[in-house]
Amino acid sequence: MGTTPSKDEKKMGELKEIRKECEKRIKKYSQSSMGCTCAPFALQPHCLSNRHLHVFQKKTDLIMLDLTFGKQFIFPRLFQNVNRQNLRDKQQFDDTDLEVMNVVAFQWNLAVVQVFIRNGVTLFALDCLEQKCLAIYTMYTKDTGLYECYLTNDKQYMLIKPNLLYWVSHLKSVGQMKTMDLVKLNHHHRTGNCIQQFNQINSAVAFSPDDSSLYIASLPDETSTAPSITAYSVICNGTAGILNQNIMLDSLHQDFEGKFINLQVSRSSGYLLLSMLGQSLDHTHSGPPRICKDYRVTTYIISKKSLVTSKKYEYISLTGLRNFAPVISPSGKYIFLDNKMMYVSIETVTSLKQICCELLTELVLPEDANQLPIPKTLQQLVAFGYSPKTQFQHRTQK
Structure with a gap:
């Protein structure tokens, strides 16, 4: 007579099935260095801590694959109360570099997965260390666009904005784009509540890791001839009050309509990194093509404490619209830009x-x-x- 498999044996069997699925997908995306051109990693590595991530559904579980470090995260029973028929069909994404489920944020053990549903987009805020869902937030829209997310590392707030590069390159219209939503996460009820909206769509945002201050870098508009940075303090009672607005940056070269900027906050070295994609050296370009090279980039290193520019670099983007922003090392001590690794020194007292x-x-x-x-x-x-x-x-x- 055969024996009934134990719980541990069943779990091991399920893990083997998951690993097989992972191996298939890793093989699919790792056939060459250019094998996978998914939009989230190609357009916003700064949101993903420079990690190449994919997700898929396995029964009621969500499996997240890290193709950069060969790791996986399992979120059990995430889709237990989700009707699979409510998800959009895979065929709708055949002509895009998006999938039904996309990782749009990964930082400090926290992740956000964007899932397309029939009448909108659902965002799952996930704790990778505890492998559980913190909150679920749904936006109702007919558009199939890419969003980018930013989280405070105390797991309290999330800011959602459309990825301007994707919208301009694929949808050709920014008029339909929604505002940026600042969302308060309620872990107990696993919900998110929008507490404030910002209309600065053509901007870049970042949270400070140590005090959850929100920085928004805005491009010139009718009232301003230079880009600026505004710092907001996110208060516990669910409001965002302006801290200061005392930095204006020069714009040295003309830029095409819909210029793109990227803002990053170093983890511990006390600086902001603002990068602006400028005009192409090829003056025959009219507007931003999907794939192009030789665009001017200006990157500013700005003291987080005083919002004073300490250094400025100008160089030519080798990747054009995709990945034009520099890469910051995990500690913030090093940045990779202009095909060089640079050490960043900010005069602060270090313990x-x-x-x-x-x-x-x-x-x-x-x-x-x-x-x-x-x-x-x-x-x-x-x-x-x-x-x-x-x-x-x-x-x-x-």
Whole structure:
């Protein structure tokens, strides 16, 4: 007589099936360095911590594959209460570089997955360390566009905006684009509530990892001839008050209509990195083509504390519209731009704890920080860029 499989044996069997599916997909996307041109990674690696991620549904589970480091994350029973018939058909995405489910954010052990439903888009905010869903937020729209998301590392807020590069390149019209939504996450009810909307669609945004300040870099408009940065303080009661608006940046060269900018905040080195894609050297270009090269880029390094520009770089983008922004190393000490690796030095007082954290951050993935034989507060710094005590002090001071 045969014996009934134990729970552990069943679980191992399910994991083997998942691994087989993962191997098939990794093989599909890894046939060559240019094998996968999915829009999320190609257009917004700054939202994904420069990690190439794909997701798919396995029964009621969501499986997230990290093609960069060969890892996987499993979120059990995420689709337990989701009707599969409510998802859009895969055939609708045959002529796009999107899928029914796309990872649009990955930072500090947190991820956001964009899922197309029949009457809109649902965003799942996920905790990769605990492998659970924090909140679900739905936007009702008929458009099939790419969104980008930014999270505060204390898991309290999420900002959602359309990816301007994708909308201009694919949909040809920015008039239909919605506002940016600042969403408060309710973990208990797994819901998200929009607490404020910003109309600055043609802009770039970033959250500060240490105090959750929101920075919005705006392009020139009818009232301004130069780009500017506004800093907002996100308060616990669900409002965003302006901290300051004292930085104006020069615009050295003419730009085509719908110029693109990218804003990043370093993890611990105290600076902002603002990159602006300027006019092509080929003056026959009229407007932004989907694939092009030789575009001018101006990148500013700006002190986060004083919002004063410390350095400015001008170079030619080798990738054109895609991936024109520099890459920041995990600790923020190094940036890769103009085909060079550069060390960034900001004059700040650094403690031994910060030095250790920066070194570990360069060597250890955030989701592996809890395996280090170090104090828990240091594990939190490596994993999320903050310790719970420090984060609490920042919020109560506001």
